[in-house]
Amino acid sequence: MNEEELNLILKKQHLTISQLNDYINTFIEIIIEKGLVSKQEIDQRFQHIFRGTYEIGGDIILTKYNVEENENITVK
Amino acid sequence: MRILQLNKSLKFLDDSNNEITLKENIDYIVPEIFLIKINSFGFSKHIVKDDEFKYEERKYKGQDLKRKSVIVFRNGGIGDLMFFFPAVAELKRKYKNSKVVVCCSNKYSDLFLGNDDFDKVIHLPLELEELLKYDYYIQLQGIIEDNKDAETRNAYDLHNERFYVQPDEDNMIPKLFPQKEEINKVEKYIEKDKKNIVIAYAASVPIRSVNPDLYINLIQSLNKQYKDKFNFIIVCTPSQENEAKKILNICDNLTTKIFTGREHKLRELIALVSLSNCVISPDSGLIHIGAAFKKPLIGIYGPFSSMLRMKYYRNAIGLDSKTNCIMGRGEMNCCFQHGEGSCKIARKRAEIYSPCMTLYNIEELIFSLKNLKIIEDEIQ
Numbered sequence: 079m080n081e082e083e084l085n086l087i088l089k090k091q092h093l094t095i096s097q098l099n100d101y102i103n104t105f106i107e108i109i110i111e112k113g114l115v116s117k118q119e120i121d122q123r124f125q126h127i128f129r130g131t132y133e134i135g136g137d138i139i140l141t142k143y144n145v146e147e148n149e150n151i152t153v154k
Numbered sequence: 155m156r157i158l159q160l161n162k163s164l165k166f167l168d169d170s171n172n173e174i175t176l177k178e179n180i181d182y183i184v185p186e187i188f189l190i191k192i193n194s195f196g197f198s199k200h201i202v203k204d205d206e207f208k209y210e211e212r213k214y215k216g217q218d219l220k221r222k223s224v225i226v227f228r229n230g231g232i233g234d235l236m237f238f239f240p241a242v243a244e245l246k247r248k249y250k251n252s253k254v255v256v257c258c259s260n261k262y263s264d265l266f267l268g269n270d271d272f273d274k275v276i277h278l279p280l281e282l283e284e285l286l287k288y289d290y291y292i293q294l295q296g297i298i299e300d301n302k303d304a305e306t307r308n309a310y311d312l313h314n315e316r317f318y319v320q321p322d323e324d325n326m327i328p329k330l331f332p333q334k335e336e337i338n339k340v341e342k343y344i345e346k347d348k349k350n351i352v353i354a355y356a357a358s359v360p361i362r363s364v365n366p367d368l369y370i371n372l373i374q375s376l377n378k379q380y381k382d383k384f385n386f387i388i389v390c391t392p393s394q395e396n397e398a399k400k401i402l403n404i405c406d407n408l409t410t411k412i413f414t415g416r417e418h419k420l421r422e423l424i425a426l427v428s429l430s431n432c433v434i435s436p437d438s439g440l441i442h443i444g445a446a447f448k449k450p451l452i453g454i455y456g457p458f459s460s461m462l463r464m465k466y467y468r469n470a471i472g473l474d475s476k477t478n479c480i481m482g483r484g485e486m487n488c489c490f491q492h493g494e495g496s497c498k499i500a501r502k503r504a505e506i507y508s509p510c511m512t513l514y515n516i517e518e519l520i521f522s523l524k525n526l527k528i529i530e531d532e533i534q
Contacts, residue, residue, distance in 0.1 A: 123478050134499065134509035136477030136487075138518050141460060142525065143470045 155293060157282055158184050158192075159203035166191060168229065172259040174279055181282035183207050185229065185295045214290035216318030219249035223287075227257040227280050228294040231358060232420075232439025233463070235265055236446070237309045238294065239328030241317035243271045248319065255288060264420045268331030292316060298492075305458070305483075305490050308465040326466040330446040336425035340418070343411055344429045345385040349528055352413075352427055352444070354435035355390035355398045360496040362437045364454050364514060365507045366401060369434075372516045373405045380529065385409055387430070389423060389440060392416040432528045434519065436511070437463060437492070445470065450526035452519060456510030457497070459486045471522040475510045 087093070087101060110117050159182070165175045169187065176182055181203065192198060214224055226242070228234055235258055242254050253273045256266060260277040276284065285291055297312055298304045304312060314320055344350050356363040369388070376384050386409060390398035395414045402410055413426060424443055427433060433444030434452045441463065444451045451470035453460045460472025474486060481489035481499060488510075491497070497508035505512075523529045 134477050134479050134513075136475050136479075136510065136513055138513060139474045139476055139486075140518060140522060140525075141472045141474065143460075143464050143467050143472060 155183055155207035155295060156186055156189060157203060157205040157207050158182050158188065158201065160192075160197070160200045161202045162197075162200040164192065164195070164197055164200070166195065168259075172229070172261050172278070176279060182279045183227070183282055183285060184279055209285075209291070212285075212289070212291055214292045214318070217290065219245065219252035219290075221251045222249070222289040223253035223255065224290040224292060225255045225257060225280075225285055225288040226292045226294065227278070227285075228297075229259060229278050230294075230298075232262055232265065233309070233437070233442045234294075234298065235262055236328040236439075236442045237298075238313040238317065239269070239271070240310060240321045240326050241314045241319050243325060243329070244314070244319040244321040245317055246271045253288075257284075262420065265330070265424075267421065268333065269329065304462070305488075306462075308462055310466055323466065327448065327468070328442065328446050330424050330428075330443065332421065332425040332428045336421045337429065340413075340422050340426040340429065343387050343413060343426060348383060348385040348409075349432065350385045350387060350430045351432045351434060351528065352387045352389060352430040352440065354433075354438045354440040355388050355394050355401075357436040357438040358391075359492070360500070360506050361457055361491055361508050362455075362511070363507060364436050364511050366397070368514055368516065368519070370401055370404050372434075372519050373401070373410055375516055375520070376529075377406055377409055382409075385411070387411050387413050387426065389413045389426075390415065432523070432526065450528055452522045452526070454511070454514060456488075456508050456513075457492055458488045458490050469526060471525060473514060473518055473522065475513045477510045477513065479510060 106120055109115050110120065158176070159180065160176055161178055163176065163178045165173065168174050168191075174188075189204065192201065226238065228238070245254060246252065254271065255274040255276065256272050257276045257278055257280045263275045263277060266272045266275045294313070294316065297316060298309060301312065310326055353369055355366060373386050386405070388398050388401055388410065390412060392415050395412070395416060398412050398414070402412060413423070427440065427443045427449065428447050430449060432450045432452070433440055434454070435441045435444070436454045437458075441451060441453045445464070445467040448468045451464070451467060453464050453470065453472045455472060455474050460474050464470050464472045476486050479487060479489065479499060481491070483489075489497075496506065500506060500508050503509070520529065
């Protein structure tokens with residue numbers, strides 16, 4: 079997407095969700111191609127938008143708080 | 155905050171389910187949310203005064219409190235009130251002749267019983283005339299709810315700053331003082347030859363609660379693996395009682411008891427925790443009560459990080475789910491929603507519990523219990 083195409087989009091009076099999805103996908107393809115971000119990162123962070131779901135995944139982090147030892151220890 | 159006067163009395167429940175009575179022809183200091191509520195009741199025609207609360211000259215800004223008085227006001231839950239206990243204790247250490255008065259919801263005023271740091275406790279709503287009796291005021295409304303800093307800084311640090319004190323780390327834990335008669339009332343829940351684990355059935359709102367199935371699985375697993383070694387006490391509010399009792403039908407009711415707010419007062423809950431060996435809870439008052447007695451704690455967090463609440467607690471483990479949630483931001487990708495009823499994403503998924511709170515399983519709880527030495531090698 080070059081500047082001219084972007085200006086055309088910005089001149090539109092209305093953008094359908096489908097068009098928006100296409101433009102975002104085009105933008106993402108470009109930034110992945112340019113190596114600015116990995117496909118895996120995009121999938122993980124934005125999958126609910128592109129797949130139309132609200133799948134949420136993540137890690138559990140355990141932190142031990144014990145001021146007597148004056149530090150927080152991540153145990154897992 | 156606003157100064158509000160009505161020409162007709164009004165009684166309603168605030169967002170924390172506290173009953174608020176605004177009497178006619180009296181000036182009250184109220185949070186702005188009250189105005190929205192009053193308007194929603196169609197009561198706006200009875201508002202005869204709605205002024206901005208200023209009195210900047212009486213706002214406490216670290217002045218010398220020798221022989222001076224200060225009123226602290228906060229409309230919040232158990233944790234919200236306990237967050238300023240260390241700051242008030244430090245203020246009293248610094249200014250021995252000062253007077254500290256707290257104004258809070260009637261529902262939680264028993265938290266201050268036996269605590270000499272507080273000279274007087276009065277109930278919300280706060281009358282302007284009452285506030286003007288004191289040299290200074292410290293207003294804590296919104297210190298967590300409407301404060302961007304609360305997304306990165308521990309709640310105790312925020313409160314200490316508002317009081318212009320910095321207690322040392324040994325004094326960063328709130329103190330509670332259960333009375334003998336309260337202990338006598340709850341001793342029946344405790345089994346001396348077992349490890350007594352107090353579990354909060356839920357936080358005050360679904361967004362911060364875990365699915366109780368997690369507790370059921372934990373109780374069943376520990377009962378199977380370590381027979382007769384544990385006694386579980388599930389703490390619930392009157393409205394949660396029917397649901398909580400279902401746990402008894404599934405788990406062995408010889409090892410599991412329900413401690414309900416319908417039968418017991420806040421003071422008795424404090425006494426119960428003081429007698430226990432461990433507390434497991436999502437972000438709720440129970441975590442902070444457990445911390446006051448330096449009990450081994452397991453805090454289960456999602457919408458915001460355990461560090462924001464538990465950083466100064468001893469022998470405590472915070473469980474945090476770091477997710478890819480669209481609502482998240484910051485280092486832990488949290489949404490920082492805590493006052494709202496339920497998670498927006500959960501609603502879209504037609505579920506009750508926040509997705510970030512459903513990622514937990516019993517392995518993490520058992521790992522934590524072992525780390526805290528509640529599960530000990532010799533009883534395996």
